[in-house]
Every structure is written in C-alpha cells, then in structure tokens.
Amino acid sequence: MAGVIWGLILLFSAGKKVLIVYGHQSSGSFNAAAKSAAVEVLTTQGCTVEVSDLYAMNFKATCTAEDITGEVKDAEHFKYAEETKLAWEEQKLSADIKEEHRKLTEADLVIFQFPMYWFSFPSIMKGWIDRVLTLGFAYSSEKRYSQGVFKDKKAILSFTTGSHESMFSANGINGDMNVTLWPIQNGILYYCGFQVLAPQIFWAPSYVTAEARGAMLEAWRTRLQGLLEEKAVSFAPSDYFDGEKGFQLKPEVQEEHADKEFGLTVGTHLGKALPPNNQMKAGV
Structure with a gap:
C-alpha cells in the first residue's frame, strides 16, 4: 500500500514547478537545512525546483525609481505602485524583478523559507514582496483575494521562531500565532490569490536539542511528500x-x-x- 501511495504522489508531482524564496544569511542555519530538505524531497518527486537565495543574490530590498529602466512618468511626485505597473506593462522593469516574475509565473507552488523577525519577514524578503508582487502583475482592484491573479498557485510559509510555541498561544505573551499570520497570509498571499497552505512552523530551534531539531526536519520531509496535494486554509x-x-x-x-x-x-x-x-x- 505504501508503494502505491508513493507512486501516486510521484505521478501527481511530476512536472510541477516549485519556487523557494529563501531568506537566511548562513548556509549552516536551520533555515538552510529546511530549504535543502525541500529541494531534495521535491526534486526526488519529479518537481523542478528553483531557489531565490536572497542574501546570496544580494537582492535589493528598497523600492526606488531604479526599479524602472528609462524615465518615469512623474519624477517629482513619484508613486512606486503606479510607476512600476506602467513599467511592467511596457517591459521596463529592472532585470532582477523580471527574473523573479519569470520564476513566479512558472511556479505551481511557492515556499517562503525564513526566520521570523519582529513577527514578520526579514527585511530582505519583505523587499522581495514589495518589489516582485508588482501592481498589475500580481494583483489589481479587479483581481485579488479569491479572484486573484495567482488563484491557481499554492504558497506556504515555512519559518523558524525565536520563541517557544507556548508563547505564541492565545494565552501566551506573544499572542495567538493565528493573529500574527493574518496580515501575511491574508494581506499578501491570499490578496494575490494564492491558495495558502497551513504554515510549517519550526518552534524555537535554537533552544531545543539536536535530536529535537532532527525530528523537526524529519516531520518537514514527511509533509513535503504530500505538500502539493494539501488543501488550503480558509478565507472568506x-x-x-x-x-x-x-x-x-x-x-x-x-x-x-x-x-x-x-x-x-x-x-x-x-x-x-x-x-x-x-x-x-x-x-x-
């Protein structure tokens, strides 16, 4: 029976494309291990996996007029969203944004792998969100939420925390993790139409034993085997x-x-x- 199930997983996954947006400075980090596990497992299943290693790429996090080649429409009253929408329509966005657009367009699944900083993304990954999810390309007033541009794609947050799970509970000092995730999962991913999979949270790996970290990674590897078949979390x-x-x-x-x-x-x-x-x- 296990062989049949694995065969079905391989059949479903074959030909799928996965983009991992990875945001950690160290190749020896737990996040790096989680990223590598995803690459290995998904590749073994027949997926094509691309990794945007933001620190290795020295990815620019700031939104500036440099993101547009040539002249902008209104330099005196520069409005980033409107200017980049126009640049996207005219194929005048910077090369790094165009390349991330390509990866995102081709992907069936996007994994965001990162350490949680200040209850959110690291700045370099937030910069990727700000610059790559361009108005027009990733969303519009007509194409958002359940009617969003990426409604046929799946996305998942996979991240480490600096606090234990109990601290992110409804009674914990950090508050309910569900509330922490709402602006990211609803306000960014679902806003662009993604089917948002339940997050993979590695609770405080820096404060647990090596054996516990190994168990976390093994659980992730197991989940990855059926990740593309999972149902999304609920939104209105x-x-x-x-x-x-x-x-x-x-x-x-x-x-x-x-x-x-x-x-x-x-x-x-x-x-x-x-x-x-x-x-x-x-x-x-």
Whole structure:
C-alpha cells in the first residue's frame, strides 16, 4: 500500500514547478537545512525546483525609481505602485524583478523559507514582496483575494521562531500565532490569490536539542511528500462582500453566521470568538 501511495504522489508531482524564496544569511542555519530538505524531497518527486537565495543574490530590498529602466512618468511626485505597473506593462522593469516574475509565473507552488523577525519577514524578503508582487502583475482592484491573479498557485510559509510555541498561544505573551499570520497570509498571499497552505512552523530551534531539531526536519520531509496535494486554509471568498457598500459582508452572509459560535476568519470575525487555528490548519 505504501508503494502505491508513493507512486501516486510521484505521478501527481511530476512536472510541477516549485519556487523557494529563501531568506537566511548562513548556509549552516536551520533555515538552510529546511530549504535543502525541500529541494531534495521535491526534486526526488519529479518537481523542478528553483531557489531565490536572497542574501546570496544580494537582492535589493528598497523600492526606488531604479526599479524602472528609462524615465518615469512623474519624477517629482513619484508613486512606486503606479510607476512600476506602467513599467511592467511596457517591459521596463529592472532585470532582477523580471527574473523573479519569470520564476513566479512558472511556479505551481511557492515556499517562503525564513526566520521570523519582529513577527514578520526579514527585511530582505519583505523587499522581495514589495518589489516582485508588482501592481498589475500580481494583483489589481479587479483581481485579488479569491479572484486573484495567482488563484491557481499554492504558497506556504515555512519559518523558524525565536520563541517557544507556548508563547505564541492565545494565552501566551506573544499572542495567538493565528493573529500574527493574518496580515501575511491574508494581506499578501491570499490578496494575490494564492491558495495558502497551513504554515510549517519550526518552534524555537535554537533552544531545543539536536535530536529535537532532527525530528523537526524529519516531520518537514514527511509533509513535503504530500505538500502539493494539501488543501488550503480558509478565507472568506470575495463574493461574500458587497463592493458597492464598502466591501462589507453581505447581509445574507451575516445572517447565515449570526448564530454560529465563531467568526468567519481571524480578520473577518463578526465580533465573535476567533475560529480556532484558522490560519494554522487546512480549511474543512
């Protein structure tokens, strides 16, 4: 039976393309080991894997007019989003952004591998988000959330923390990790249409034993074998909201959920208790 399951996984994964956006300075880090495990397992399954090693690439994190070749439309009142949208349409974006656009366009799955800094991405990876997810290319007012540009792609956050899991609980000093993840998973990934897979969180690897770190990596390797088949976490779809009334939940949706114990999502919670693990586990 195990052989049959592995054969099905290989069949499903063959020909798939994966982009790993990797943001750690050290080749000897736990993040590097997690990245290497992903490359090995996914390649073995028949996937084509590309890695954007941001530090090795010396990737520019700042959004400036240098991201556009030639003259900008309005240098005196420079607006990055509008100028880069125009540059994208006219094929005038800088070479590094164009290359990341290529990788992203081809990818079926994007893995963001990083150490959590200040409850978010490292600055170099945030710069990748700011520069590569260009207006027009990655999103627009018409193409976002469930109707987003990347609705046929999957994405996952795979990261290490500097605090133990208990500190990121609903009763912990750092607060609920589901709340921490909402701006990233909803406001960036799902906003661009990605099917967001439940995060792979390596809790405080610097403070556990070598054996525990090995177990973390082995769990990741096991999960990677079926990662492309996983269901996404839940978000409220775009058609739940009335665009003519400030993108508020439609009355019929509010009525449907009026008697339910929990809100729809961490962000769209209707003033109710947050749905447990809404940003941590696949939707049901």
